[in-house]
Amino acid sequence: MISDWLQKIGHRLLSRFSRVGRGSLFLWQCLLSLPYVFTRPMLLIRQLFYVGVQTLLIILVAGVFVGMVLALQAYIVLVDFGAEESISLMVSLSILRELGPVFTGLLFAGRAGSALTAEIGLMKSTEQLSGMEMMAVNPMKYIIAPRFLAGIISVPLLTSIFMAVAILGGFFVATEMLGQYEGVFWSQMQAKVDFYEDLMNGMIKSLVFGFVVVWIAVFEGYDCVPTSEGLGQATTRTVVHGSLAVLGMDFILTALMFNV
Amino acid sequence: MNTRNLEILVGAFVVMAILAMVMLSLKVSNLASYGDDGNVYAVTAQFENVGGLKVRSPVNAGGVRVGKVADISYNNEQFTAVVTMQIAGEYRFPLDTSASILTAGLLGEQYIGLEPGGDEEYLAQGSEIELTQSALVLEQVIGQFLYSKAQEE
Numbered sequence: 547m548i549s550d551w552l553q554k555i556g557h558r559l560l561s562r563f564s565r566v567g568r569g570s571l572f573l574w575q576c577l578l579s580l581p582y583v584f585t586r587p588m589l590l591i592r593q594l595f596y597v598g599v600q601t602l603l604i605i606l607v608a609g610v611f612v613g614m615v616l617a618l619q620a621y622i623v624l625v626d627f628g629a630e631e632s633i634s635l636m637v638s639l640s641i642l643r644e645l646g647p648v649f650t651g652l653l654f655a656g657r658a659g660s661a662l663t664a665e666i667g668l669m670k671s672t673e674q675l676s677g678m679e680m681m682a683v684n685p686m687k688y689i690i691a692p693r694f695l696a697g698i699i700s701v702p703l704l705t706s707i708f709m710a711v712a713i714l715g716g717f718f719v720a721t722e723m724l725g726q727y728e729g730v731f732w733s734q735m736q737a738k739v740d741f742y743e744d745l746m747n748g749m750i751k752s753l754v755f756g757f758v759v760v761w762i763a764v765f766e767g768y769d770c771v772p773t774s775e776g777l778g779q780a781t782t783r784t785v786v787h788g789s790l791a792v793l794g795m796d797f798i799l800t801a802l803m804f805n806v
Numbered sequence: 807m808n809t810r811n812l813e814i815l816v817g818a819f820v821v822m823a824i825l826a827m828v829m830l831s832l833k834v835s836n837l838a839s840y841g842d843d844g845n846v847y848a849v850t851a852q853f854e855n856v857g858g859l860k861v862r863s864p865v866n867a868g869g870v871r872v873g874k875v876a877d878i879s880y881n882n883e884q885f886t887a888v889v890t891m892q893i894a895g896e897y898r899f900p901l902d903t904s905a906s907i908l909t910a911g912l913l914g915e916q917y918i919g920l921e922p923g924g925d926e927e928y929l930a931q932g933s934e935i936e937l938t939q940s941a942l943v944l945e946q947v948i949g950q951f952l953y954s955k956a957q958e959e
Binding site: 598 | 809813815833
């Protein structure tokens with residue numbers, strides 16, 4: 547009785563560890579296959595379209611609304627202290643340091659990460675991947691590596707677009723709805739936002755998030771149980787684990803970068 | 807979708823991201839002000855108390871921004887705070903210019919205000935501003951006020 551229970555715990559732990567091991571080996575093989583992508587740039591461009599361009603719309607819409615809501619919210623807090631000129635500062639610092647990279651990471655995990663997992667998982671279930679291996683085409687090079695690289699490139703690009711659009715959204719609310727002067731908005735921001743300290747650290751964050759999310763997404767697809775149920779679970783895990791990884795990494799990176 | 811359209815869309819995506827990045831660096835952050843670090847001269851000043859002054863706080867003269875605080879350190883022999891300012895090369899100030907730490911608004915950020923004197927010679931790289939006035943520390947002001955009130959009675 548008790549040995550059954552112990553066996554269950556042991557089994558769970560070992561299967562977790564073997565998953566971590568498979569994930570790390572997968573990443574290593576994936577990195578080794580990356581040079582191949584540069585000899586076939588068309589593969590990368592096609593994936594940049596599916597991963598990056600098709601995520602653009604949701605990033606734009608989310609960015610505008612996050613910026614606008616943040617400006618309204620900042621106004622409500624700051625007007626009590628007579629500091630409503632600082633709206634732009636609050637909007638831009640929150641966007642550049644935290645919300646830009648985190649929101650983009652979460653949306654990317656939901657929009658592109660799940661699609662990647664489902665696509666690769668279905669290829670595995672319908673034995674397209676083994677078929678390729680039979681024809682001596684390495685699926686790692688031909689399928690995984692282009693998607694992996696496209697994800698890593700897309701996330702920082704999407705993040706910078708998100709940041710710019712969100713600040714423009716905040717600008718619209720502050721000037722049109724709250725009646726601030728344009729000059730005050732931009733000059734407050736420029737005086738306090740530092741290029742390296744704020745903007746570059748945000749971009750480094752987005753690079754890390756992109757790497758983690760796309761790694762989880764392609765690995766879950768490649769490692770899924772090749773049934774319709776397994777595929778569904780793998781897709782769910784991509785979104786859940788990807789989002790949790792983004793939030794967890796964000797805390798660690800913020801603590802490291804802005805040495806609070 | 808054919809290859810050409812695909813490439814056009816990906817190209818548009820990348821160009822858009824680059825434009826966003828340019829806007830963020832030039833319009834939102836202070837990258838533009840990093841460039842003019844070349845043509846500046848550094849001047850030091852000693853203060854008894856710098857209050858809430860920080861590195862990159864503005865240096866103003868007559869309300870016009872002429873430079874920024876580059877470094878704040880503590881002098882262990884004279885027990886004063888040493889502030890190094892970078893002033894843009896196009897502005898010059900007499901040797902007997904005085905520097906005071908002022909506050910924008912009642913509780914706003916602190917900055918250094920320069921008040922030009924009448925000397926014939928001008929501040930140059932490495933010179934020191936000798937006339938300084940420390941930051942107004944609110945607790946001290948309130949303390950003095952209470953003390954003088956108590957003396958009146």
